[in-house]
Amino acid sequence: MGPLLLIRYGEIFLKGLNRPYFLKALQQNIKLAIADEGARVWLSDSRFYISGAADINACALKAAKVFGVHSVSHAFEMAKDDYQAICDKALELMRGKTGTFKVQARRSDKAFFKDSPQINAELGEHVLKRMPHLSVDVRHPDTILSVEIRDHCYLYTDVIPAVGGMPSGTNGRATLLLSGGIDSPVAGYLIAKRGVKINCVYYHSYPFTGDRVREKVINLAGKLSEYSGEVQLSVIPFTRIQTQIHEKCAEAYTTLIMRRFMMRIAAALAVKNNAQALVTGESIGQVASQTMEALVLTDALVPMPVFRPLIGLDKQEIINYAQKIGTFDISSLPYQDCCTVFTPRHPVTHPQKDHVELAERVLDTQSLIDDAIEGLEVITVNAYTKEDA
Amino acid sequence: MRVYLDNSATTRPSERVVQAVARSMQTAYYNPSSLYKPAMEVEKEIASFRAILSCHDHVYFTSGGTEANNIAVFGNKPQTGHNGRILCSAVEHPSVREACMAMKRHGRRVEEIPVTQEGIVDLECLETMLKEDTVLICVMHVNNETGAIQPINEMIALRDRLAPMAGIHVDGVQGFLRVPLDLSNIQSYAISAHKIHGPKGIGALITKKASKPRPFTYGGGQEEGVRSGTENTPGIAGFKEAVMAYPAEANSRMHALKITLYDRITQAIPHSRLNGPEVTDKRGAPHILNMSFTPVRSDTMLYALEGEGVYVSGGSACSSGKSKLSQTLKAMNTPRSDAECAVRFSLSKDTTREEIEYAAEAVIRQYRLLSRYVRR
Numbered sequence: 001m002g003p004l005l006l007i008r009y010g011e012i013f014l015k016g017l018n019r020p021y022f023l024k025a026l027q028q029n030i031k032l033a034i035a036d037e038g039a040r041v042w043l044s045d046s047r048f049y050i051s052g053a054a055d056i057n058a059c060a061l062k063a064a065k066v067f068g069v070h071s072v073s074h075a076f077e078m079a080k081d082d083y084q085a086i087c088d089k090a091l092e093l094m095r096g097k098t099g100t101f102k103v104q105a106r107r108s109d110k111a112f113f114k115d116s117p118q119i120n121a122e123l124g125e126h127v128l129k130r131m132p133h134l135s136v137d138v139r140h141p142d143t144i145l146s147v148e149i150r151d152h153c154y155l156y157t158d159v160i161p162a163v164g165g166m167p168s169g170t171n172g173r174a175t176l177l178l179s180g181g182i183d184s185p186v187a188g189y190l191i192a193k194r195g196v197k198i199n200c201v202y203y204h205s206y207p208f209t210g211d212r213v214r215e216k217v218i219n220l221a222g223k224l225s226e227y228s229g230e231v232q233l234s235v236i237p238f239t240r241i242q243t244q245i246h247e248k249c250a251e252a253y254t255t256l257i258m259r260r261f262m263m264r265i266a267a268a269l270a271v272k273n274n275a276q277a278l279v280t281g282e283s284i285g286q287v288a289s290q291t292m293e294a295l296v297l298t299d300a301l302v303p304m305p306v307f308r309p310l311i312g313l314d315k316q317e318i319i320n321y322a323q324k325i326g327t328f329d330i331s332s333l334p335y336q337d338c339c340t341v342f343t344p345r346h347p348v349t350h351p352q353k354d355h356v357e358l359a360e361r362v363l364d365t366q367s368l369i370d371d372a373i374e375g376l377e378v379i380t381v382n383a384y385t386k387e388d389a
Numbered sequence: 390m391r392v393y394l395d396n397s398a399t400t401r402p403s404e405r406v407v408q409a410v411a412r413s414m415q416t417a418y419y420n421p422s423s424l425y426k427p428a429m430e431v432e433k434e435i436a437s438f439r440a441i442l443s444c445h446d447h448v449y450f451t452s453g454g455t456e457a458n459n460i461a462v463f464g465n466k467p468q469t470g471h472n473g474r475i476l477c478s479a480v481e482h483p484s485v486r487e488a489c490m491a492m493k494r495h496g497r498r499v500e501e502i503p504v505t506q507e508g509i510v511d512l513e514c515l516e517t518m519l520k521e522d523t524v525l526i527c528v529m530h531v532n533n534e535t536g537a538i539q540p541i542n543e544m545i546a547l548r549d550r551l552a553p554m555a556g557i558h559v560d561g562v563q564g565f566l567r568v569p570l571d572l573s574n575i576q577s578y579a580i581s582a583h584k585i586h587g588p589k590g591i592g593a594l595i596t597k598k599a600s601k602p603r604p605f606t607y608g609g610g611q612e613e614g615v616r617s618g619t620e621n622t623p624g625i626a627g628f629k630e631a632v633m634a635y636p637a638e639a640n641s642r643m644h645a646l647k648i649t650l651y652d653r654i655t656q657a658i659p660h661s662r663l664n665g666p667e668v669t670d671k672r673g674a675p676h677i678l679n680m681s682f683t684p685v686r687s688d689t690m691l692y693a694l695e696g697e698g699v700y701v702s703g704g705s706a707c708s709s710g711k712s713k714l715s716q717t718l719k720a721m722n723t724p725r726s727d728a729e730c731a732v733r734f735s736l737s738k739d740t741t742r743e744e745i746e747y748a749a750e751a752v753i754r755q756y757r758l759l760s761r762y763v764r765r
Binding site: 206207208209210211242243246247335342 | 688689690691692693695696755759761762
């Protein structure tokens with residue numbers, strides 16, 4: 001009995017016989033997200049509950065970021081058999097409220113001695129009599145006093161919208177090509193939201209890109225991990241590949257060839273990490289390497305699907321997403337992520353396959369890839385276990 | 390080997406400074422405003438340091454150069470009309486420039502004094518700009534990016550002739566102790582401890598007795614009411630030690646090393662560009678050398694040198710988080726391609742010949758490697 005968090009899940013409702021699998025995963029993910037709160041998490045009658053948190057407000061915000069959670073409420077758990085206590089708690093919750101309200105009861109325990117319309121009417125009247133400054137509006141109330149009759153009675157007036165989606169890890173694995181830019185973290189977020197466990201790959205071109213960029217990418221991976229739990233970030237040394245491309249290949253093709261190397265390496269890492277797909281932040285036509293022809297030529301190299309959740313979005317729409325998930329400010333730091341030194345002045349926008357392959361032929365592709373993967377550094381990023389989290 | 394050549398960003402506090410700060414915190418922690426004897430001792434210590442800094446002027450301790458500059462601009466009490474013009478050189482540190490811009494947003498008339506290609510205030514332009522309604526002229530003693538020493542004495546002469554009521558505020562953060570300046574004809578001078586091996590978080594504004602600024606923070610009335618707040622006694626103790634310990638001969642040694650660094654680099658990289666006055670020119674500070682190694686971009690060179698253990702800056706460290714081009718280099722009409730490739734080496738009293746030679750070799754080695762990979 002007492003204050004707790006009441007957590008609703010979203011799409012898992014649609015699941016049939018495998019619903020327990022998703023619920024178990026969600027419960028585990030919630031536990032991991034609030035591990036440092038010392039709280040208890042349990043599932044009962046289609047709701048998760050959290051009690052005993054060191055900081056219940058911080059705990060609510062963390063839970064609201066877990067994929068699969070639909071919304072979170074600060075609720076009070078009451079014994080069902082003490083109706084007077086329920087009425088008193090209702091008054092207590094409405095204290096300080098102004099304007100209009102309504103009572104919204106939901107009775108899943110059909111044995112309870114009052115049905116939902118009765119509870120609505122009686123509790124509404126109880127509140128109105130003692131708080132005459134309030135009035136009832138059943139269509140657009142300022143406050144909804146919710147009463148759920150389950151194994152216990154739960155009362156609350158707030159509903160914190162959560163991120164929704166599916167529990168992380170329930171829909172396979174994918175490798176995200178993460179740069180320090182605005183787009184790729186959003187793409188990773190959107191795929192991770194569907195329950196896909198994401199690992200990231202970042203290409204580091206020291207000294208053309210420095211430790212500030214690396215730190216920025218680690219922070220972006222950390223932001224993703226606030227939603228999806230632990231993220232593995234593979235840092236690939238990319239200088240040799242970039243310099244070789246720059247020295248040996250036709251200038252107009254250098255960006256596309258670089259992208260092709262990135263895709264090949266990411267695919268190799270994906271196979272190594274048991275990931276079944278790649279994720280990129282590309283949006284059709286945004287830059288020269290993201291024209292239809294260029295996308296076809298990068299896609300053709302990898303033996304797995306490439307998910308591009310931003311493919312139909314405008315830049316502003318992507319920025320809106322980035323602001324919503326909290327990656328925009330990190331992405332906006334000025335340290336350049338993909339070396340502009342190597343950007344050709346006139347990149348080819350309608351590349352042809354045979355031309356690209358010809359331009360690429362001067363490179364020892366496999367050995368460059370093998371060397372890059374050989375030098376990879378894996379960083380584990382976990383927002384849940386950060387000391388200051 | 391680790392070579393720190395970013396001393397215009399900050400310097401390493403000397404051991405004596407660290408001890409002075411610790412001593413102040415351990416044994417002389419009393420509030421100088423309190424009435425008992427140990428507190429009076431602390432107050433006396435502070436007073437003695439004020440006298441060392443300037444016996445004829447007011448010395449207001451601040452949290453550093455930025456605050457001192459802000460007090461000088463915002464706290465300026467013009468001797469004539471309240472909407473007189475403020476002139477500010479085009480290469481000022483953001484703590485002066487942004488303060489002036491804020492005044493402009495509040496309706497004050499603020500104008501920028503152009504500089505020459507060497508980054509020195511254009512005196513001919515200044516002569517046409519100075520009018521009797523000018524109330525404040527802001528100019529830095531030594532430019533933090535190029536090391537250009539501003540012609541303060543010539544500016545004073547022009548002011549005396551054309552705008553006698555105008556005060557001159559000099560941002561002395563990069564010049565203090567390293568380039569001599571007579572303070573008797575300027576209104577105020579801002580200094581900072583951590584640029585001369587003192588602690589961070591302490592600086593001062595030295596002003597003429599007749600030019601007491603308006604209060605900047607209100608409270609207990611410390612610093613003659615200009616900057617209320619309990620004095621940063623450990624900071625002041627460290628500042629004092631840094632000033633006392635600063636070796637007079639360091640400047641000529643730094644200058645010689647700066648010339649060596651420049652000569653070594655230019656012998657190997659003749660296309661490199663010097664941003665600022667010639668290294669042997671007396672209008673250049675002894676400790677700052679700014680060069681462009683076009684086509685190697687600043688940040689690439691910085692990261693590469695870091696890999697060699699050499700720490701330098703692109704522009705000023707305060708603005709290195711911003712991707713914009715240096716305002717100073719822009720004002721000097723430096724071509725964009727060169728401004729993007731500017732590297733600042735800043736020396737200190739502790740810099741050795743061995744370090745300079747190592748740094749020069751590192752620059753040459755990295756330039757040869759990196760200049761191959763440029764945008765075609």
